[in-house]
Amino acid sequence: MDSLIFVLLLTLVSFRLYSIDHYSFPWFVAFLCESWFTLTWFTTISTKWTPAITTTHLPRLFLRVGEGELPRVDVFVTTADPVLEPPIITVNTVLSLLALDYPATSLACYVSDDACSPLTYYALLEATKFAKLWVPFCKKYHVQVRAPFRYFTHTNSHSHFPEWSKIKEEYEQLDRKIQNACQKLNPVPLVGEYAVFSKTERKNHQSIIKVIWENKEGLSDGVPHLIYISREKRPQHPHHHKAGAMNVLTRVSALMTNAPYILNVDCDMHVNNPKIVQHALCILMDSKGEKEVAFVQCPQRFYDTVKDDAYGNQLVALPMYIGGGFAGLQGIIYAGTNCFHRRKVIYGLSPDYDIQNVKKDFGFTNGTLSEKKTMHIFGTSKGFAESANQALEETTFTPNNNLFKSLDLGAAYEVASCSYEYSTTWGKQVGWLYGSTSEDVLTGLVMHTKGWRSEVCSPDPMAFMGCSPQDNLGQMAQHKRWSSGLFDIFLSKHCPIFGTLFGKLQFRECLAYVWITNWALRSVPEICYALLPAYCIITNSRFLPNKEPGIWIPTSVFVMYHVGTLSEHLISGLSARTWWNNQRMGRITTMTSCFSGFLDIVLKRLRICDTVFEITKKEQASSNDENAGRFTFNESPIFVPGTAILLIQLAALVTSWWRWQQCFVKNELAYAYGLGEVFCSAYLVLCYLPLLKGLFGEGKYGIPSSTIIKATLLAFLFVYVCNTFFIN
Numbered sequence: 001m002d003s004l005i006f007v008l009l010l011t012l013v014s015f016r017l018y019s020i021d022h023y024s025f026p027w028f029v030a031f032l033c034e035s036w037f038t039l040t041w042f043t044t045i046s047t048k049w050t051p052a053i054t055t056t057h058l059p060r061l062f063l064r065v066g067e068g069e070l071p072r073v074d075v076f077v078t079t080a081d082p083v084l085e086p087p088i089i090t091v092n093t094v095l096s097l098l099a100l101d102y103p104a105t106s107l108a109c110y111v112s113d114d115a116c117s118p119l120t121y122y123a124l125l126e127a128t129k130f131a132k133l134w135v136p137f138c139k140k141y142h143v144q145v146r147a148p149f150r151y152f153t154h155t156n157s158h159s160h161f162p163e164w165s166k167i168k169e170e171y172e173q174l175d176r177k178i179q180n181a182c183q184k185l186n187p188v189p190l191v192g193e194y195a196v197f198s199k200t201e202r203k204n205h206q207s208i209i210k211v212i213w214e215n216k217e218g219l220s221d222g223v224p225h226l227i228y229i230s231r232e233k234r235p236q237h238p239h240h241h242k243a244g245a246m247n248v249l250t251r252v253s254a255l256m257t258n259a260p261y262i263l264n265v266d267c268d269m270h271v272n273n274p275k276i277v278q279h280a281l282c283i284l285m286d287s288k289g290e291k292e293v294a295f296v297q298c299p300q301r302f303y304d305t306v307k308d309d310a311y312g313n314q315l316v317a318l319p320m321y322i323g324g325g326f327a328g329l330q331g332i333i334y335a336g337t338n339c340f341h342r343r344k345v346i347y348g349l350s351p352d353y354d355i356q357n358v359k360k361d362f363g364f365t366n367g368t369l370s371e372k373k374t375m376h377i378f379g380t381s382k383g384f385a386e387s388a389n390q391a392l393e394e395t396t397f398t399p400n401n402n403l404f405k406s407l408d409l410g411a412a413y414e415v416a417s418c419s420y421e422y423s424t425t426w427g428k429q430v431g432w433l434y435g436s437t438s439e440d441v442l443t444g445l446v447m448h449t450k451g452w453r454s455e456v457c458s459p460d461p462m463a464f465m466g467c468s469p470q471d472n473l474g475q476m477a478q479h480k481r482w483s484s485g486l487f488d489i490f491l492s493k494h495c496p497i498f499g500t501l502f503g504k505l506q507f508r509e510c511l512a513y514v515w516i517t518n519w520a521l522r523s524v525p526e527i528c529y530a531l532l533p534a535y536c537i538i539t540n541s542r543f544l545p546n547k548e549p550g551i552w553i554p555t556s557v558f559v560m561y562h563v564g565t566l567s568e569h570l571i572s573g574l575s576a577r578t579w580w581n582n583q584r585m586g587r588i589t590t591m592t593s594c595f596s597g598f599l600d601i602v603l604k605r606l607r608i609c610d611t612v613f614e615i616t617k618k619e620q621a622s623s624n625d626e627n628a629g630r631f632t633f634n635e636s637p638i639f640v641p642g643t644a645i646l647l648i649q650l651a652a653l654v655t656s657w658w659r660w661q662q663c664f665v666k667n668e669l670a671y672a673y674g675l676g677e678v679f680c681s682a683y684l685v686l687c688y689l690p691l692l693k694g695l696f697g698e699g700k701y702g703i704p705s706s707t708i709i710k711a712t713l714l715a716f717l718f719v720y721v722c723n724t725f726f727i728n
């Protein structure tokens with residue numbers, strides 16, 4: 001079906017090219033836009049063409065390593081705002097990780113708190129007490145969902161185990177304590193353990209690193225190590241948002257546990273499949289995977305989602321087709337969470353090395369890194385250089401390796417300081433890379449450019465589950481951040497095209513990356529195309545062929561595209577309503593969020609202002625909210641272009657209606673002439689129905705009048721320009 005659409009698009013473009021007699025301004029604009037759509041469609045098809053799925057077989061892992069010899073894994077959790085990311089959610093994520101079905105002696109959990117919040121610290125301390133009950137309980141009864149808040153809302157006491165009620169009570173107590181502390185009923189006093197937080201400001205404080213729990217006895221079914229880190233922040237030092245936090249986690253963990261594998265999750269992504277580490281290791285430790293695979297990405301799925309995906313952000317059908325397609329090429333993109341990395345790849349290693357080359361790469365002399373070179377790459381910490389040496393030398397996995405040192409804090413403060421990265425390669429060649437708010441895709445892309453592959457791991461049950469925005473404001477801010485971050489990558493020196501020309505990025509993987517990184521840019525031709533029908537109606541001109549057989553080409557593209565996407569959704573087990581919501585949100589998001597993202601990058605490149613990482617609000621859905629799925633609005637300029645486009649379509653429809661009446665009076669049939677354009681305009685209004693409702697809504701459900709005024713001015717300007725400069 002996709003190929004058929006492609007052929008039709010090619011036909012449309014050639015038809016335009018050959019109908020010289022039709023040449024006019026709208027015809028030309030349509031030609032440009034449609035050529036762009038055809039190119040985009042080509043990259044989509046190429047991405048989807050050879051999908052792949054990886055299946056993992058746990059028994060085979062244990063043919064390779066004994067159950068007691070499983071390698072160390074360091075787990076990183078990031079949180080950055082106790083209000084937008086309630087500590088109870090972070091705590092549940094951490095509890096689910098501590099309770100992984102994996103030897104506790106080989107796990108260590110590091111939590112980065114970019115808000116430097118005593119609340120988060122308090123919540124983690126309390127959670128550790130509960131973990132001592134929760135972890136053995138989960139392991140004893142093979143609980144599947146290891147985040148207590150999900151577990152207890154979905155099970156009831158009859159069906160369960162003797163301790164069930166007691167543990168539930170304990171959890172409720174923990175929950176209450178944390179909620180009380182959050183609501184300032186019982187604020188955390190900044191004395192004793194918490195005294196370090198007393199002179200801190202969110203963006204101005206020294207590092208705070210605390211070993212909350214150490215598995216001292218080395219019990220493999222105990223509770224794994226838990227370490228709290230709030231890296232140093234100073235107003236004059238850029239902190240690089242999440243990427244910066246990840247790099248601090250990498251360095252601190254290197255000094256403590258230095259595991260060869262790193263799992264990273266966002267604070268809202270709890271474990272849904274307790275054996276996920278073993279599944280990922282099946283891929284990472286596979287004899288081929290060991291040499292080729294840089295990272296293993298598990299899908300992002302969400303719980304308590306808005307019915308029928310009203311805001312089009314559940315990412316179910318898209319990852320299935322596009323993600324599966326990526327997987328069949330050089331590998332899936334890195335999505336920032338639910339991902340297993342190799343430490344040495346994070347340190348910048350290329351895949352086809354032999355150890356001699358590495359030594360050259362990194363300036364080894366006589367078996368160890370030359371001091372000057374190490375300092376240049378990794379910074380001045382001696383302890384870190386030593387641990388990096390070990391991590392890099394470890395060419396293939398050897399069980400019983402003893403990279404573990406101790407949870408000693410001494411050296412850790414040095415590597416968590418905000419000036420540590422100056423004149424090193426952190427964020428440039430080593431670690432999570434800086435320069436884009438989609439640091440994840442950038443970091444993964446550079447690994448692919450080095451020639452690494454990546455794999456998707458999606459065992460049943462789903463590996464992780466998280467929160468997704470519960471309103472359109474969150475969804476739009478998120479899409480804006482992604483589209484701008486991705487476009488930033490396209491314009492940077494890490495552009496996928498260079499990756500293919502000068503690096504080892506495979507050609508079709510490059511096309512797939514080009515497709516994904518151009519999300520923001522796609523808003524420009526889409527907006528032009530959306531303005532075309534209105535332009536034509538207002539100026540009484542045409543951009544669609546108006547005679548047979550020409551008119552059949554765009555009509556069949558339209559029909560085939562909708563049938564195609566609908567069937568994809570139905571095959572993925574989604575409702576037709578979900579399909580329509582995604583379809584509609586696709587149009588709205590591109591012309592609002594992605595266009596804002598595009599403007600942001602233009603401004604950034606002109607050095608007028610920089611992009612920021614706006615954190616997505618995490619909340620648990622209230623189950624019987626009758627307004628779920630309804631659009632809310634605020635003063636954000638993000639709504640201006642969308643509202644303007646809607647008003648322009650409405651103006652066009654009114655114009656055509658008025659003209660139709662005139663014809664009717666004169667008994668002419670001429671009104672049938674521009675039917676195609678009217679249909680397009682009406683279709684857009686249908687897509688924009690949520691905004692149309694917003695024009696008349698009240699309170700947060702109404703578009704603020706300042707936005708309406710700005711949009712009306714833009715719409716008037718458009719109509720004026722059409723009438724003055726282009727009317728025939």
Ligand SMILES: O=c1ccn([C@@H]2O[C@H](COP(=O)(O)OP(=O)(O)O[C@H]3O[C@H](CO)[C@@H](O)[C@H](O)[C@H]3O)[C@@H](O)[C@H]2O)c(=O)[nH]1
Nearest residue numbers: 078079080114241242245266267335336337437438615616
């Ligand atoms: O300065 C910051 C900003 C964010 N975060 C953390 O980054 C994570 C992701 O932030 P979130 O607001 O949840 O963004 P999402 O849009 O949900 O994130 C997706 O997109 C991001 C890139 O834009 C990736 O980093 C994420 O992993 C991916 O889940 C959260 O754990 C935050 O706590 C920090 O640690 N420090």
Ligand SMILES: [Mn+2]
Nearest residue numbers: 266268467616
């Ligand atoms: Mn998130």
